[in-house]
Amino acid sequence: MxxxxxxxxxxxxxxxxxxxxxxxxxxxxxxxxxxxxxxxxxxxxxxxxxxxxxxxxxxxxxxxxxxxxxxGEPIAYITGKREFFGLDLKVTPDTLIPRPDTETLVEAALAKIPEDKKFNVLDLGTGTGAIALAIAINRPISQITAVDRSEKALAIAKQNGTTLNVSNTRFLLSNWFSSINDERFDIIVSNPPYIEATDPHLHQDDLRFEPLSALASGIDGLDDIRKIIETSKQFLNADGWLMLEHGYNQADQVSALLSIAGFQDIYSTKDLAGILRVTSGCLK
Structure with missing residues (x-):
């Protein structure tokens, strides 16, 4: 031995x-x-x-x-867990693995949500529930709605919410906004698919083990971001914010799409590596 x-x-x-x-x-x-x-x-x-x-x-x-x-199998899938924003989350091959870059999106959202005011927040494509649960725990009087089109991913998000004893988050099976009806939100956040469908990295290293539907989005990687930007206007309150994670070279394109859709006060936020990772816009 x-x-x-x-x-x-x-x-x-x-x-x-x-x-x-x-x-x-x-x-x-x-x-x-x-x-x-x-x-x-x-x-x-x-x-x-x-x-x-x-x-x-x-x-x-x-x-x-x-x-x-x-x-090549990712550590998170082997161990079944991943730490994100100080939370221990269950992870399976049915969910995207939460990454440190996405903590930038959580921090950007928290900066817009007062601790003493109840905000209505929507997380589109929640996966493991990482973003929604991190916001919920740090803003306990706000109400978070987390949606995903995958029943299996949503089940994992619910499990994580139960394990973390989070009571201010609801989970809905929804293809983006399809199950939201007439509700409106103060902030909508999303880490949508944003990799080009032809990107060879999708078939290399850790990415080849992750669900393709959570990674790739059309020829330029922006198909889902376009849908979210256009549709979100129906679901945002006045002065509401849309906050999107995107690829390392997509900040200018996402900013332009937000501007064309009528969003104002548009800005991008850098991740820990100094890359513009999150772009936000306000609907006046």
């Missing part, structure tokens, strides 16, 4: 060799997989037990998880 420390070192070197990771990135992923194989122990537990001997069944389970990662 191998010591935990040696198992980590060997697995780290395999990720460096197979996936061209640096040592730090490899160590983070190995610890995440090993923690999961051991029953979701904490990273502190792993550090404290580095000299422990690993039982054969645990080693076999870990090796199976490591093989899946080397084959």
């Amino acid at each position: 191998a010591h935990l420390r040696n198992l980590i070192a060997c697995a780290r070197n395999r990720l460096v060799e197979k996936l061209a990771y640096d040592q730090t990135e490899a160590r983070i992923e190995v610890r995440a997989l090993l923690a999961h194989a051991l029953g979701d122990v904490s990273h502190a537990w792993l550090i404290a037990h580095e000299e422990d001997l690993i039982q054969p069944d645990v080693r076999d389970r870990f090796e199976s998880l490591l093989a899946r990662r080397i084959d």
